[in-house]
Amino acid sequence: MSARSDKVSSQSLSHEYRLIRSRRRTLALVVTSDGELQVRAPMRATQEQIRQMLAKHDGWIRRKKAEQASRRPAPVTFAEGETFPVNGQWLPLQFGNTGRATVVARDDALIVARRLHASPEKIESALLLFYKKTTLERMNAHVSELRRQTGLHVSKVGVTMARRRWGSCSSRSSLNFSYRLAMVPDFVQRYLAVHEMAHLRHPNHSPAFWAQVAEWMSEFRLAEKWLKNEGARLPL
Ligand SMILES: [Zn+2]
Structure with a gap:
């Protein structure tokens, strides 16, 4: 997709962004699910045009980044009681007897073999x-x-x-x-x-x-x- 892609820090604002130039006609801003700001730009777009675009959409960028951050999963620690989804149900992790398997899903818990505990x-x-x-x-x-x-x-x-x-x-x-x-x-x-x-x-x-x-x-x-x-x- 990208003809050229590089990371740039904008001087006037605190946004760091990735610049992706391609044959597109207009400038566009994208905040990815990782929270990365991308500026998608036509080959000839100038730094000044990009700067103006960022300034104009400063509020939107901040909102979008906050929104993406709230959607990212919390870091996983694998502690007992931490929940994991199975077929759309979030089940608490429990250490217990799993027979020959290492993980068994029950209706009310996700059982992990006790020996993996530590x-x-x-x-x-x-x-x-x-x-x-x-x-x-x-x-x-x-x-x-x-x-x-x-x-x-x-x-x-x-x-x-x-x-x-x-x-x-x-x-x-x-x-x-x-x-x-x-x-x-x-x-x-x-x-x-x-x-x-x-x-x-x-x-x-x-x-x-x-x-x-x-x-x-x-x-x-x-x-x-x-x-x-x-x-x-x-x-x-
Ligand atoms: Zn498809």
């Missing part, structure tokens, strides 16, 4: 593995159901460790989903399956693509909204 690193990798496995199970179930419904061929369902990309669809009709989908509610998981399956017919986000999504899941906008509002709050 090692946050081991708890973290056990949780990641749990999320990965659970995501694979959940998404396999959603995709199988859609396959029956639509007759579409899917060669493989996989799970990636991507944090930002919820799903993807390859030209060889394999679907990949982020391990974090085990954290989101069932209807959001289903939406991601619908979304990627619709890409098997339309490898783009054209109106025809969205019509297909709506045909398979009329309330898909609720899921999009959930991801937008809650997605950045998810831990790990």
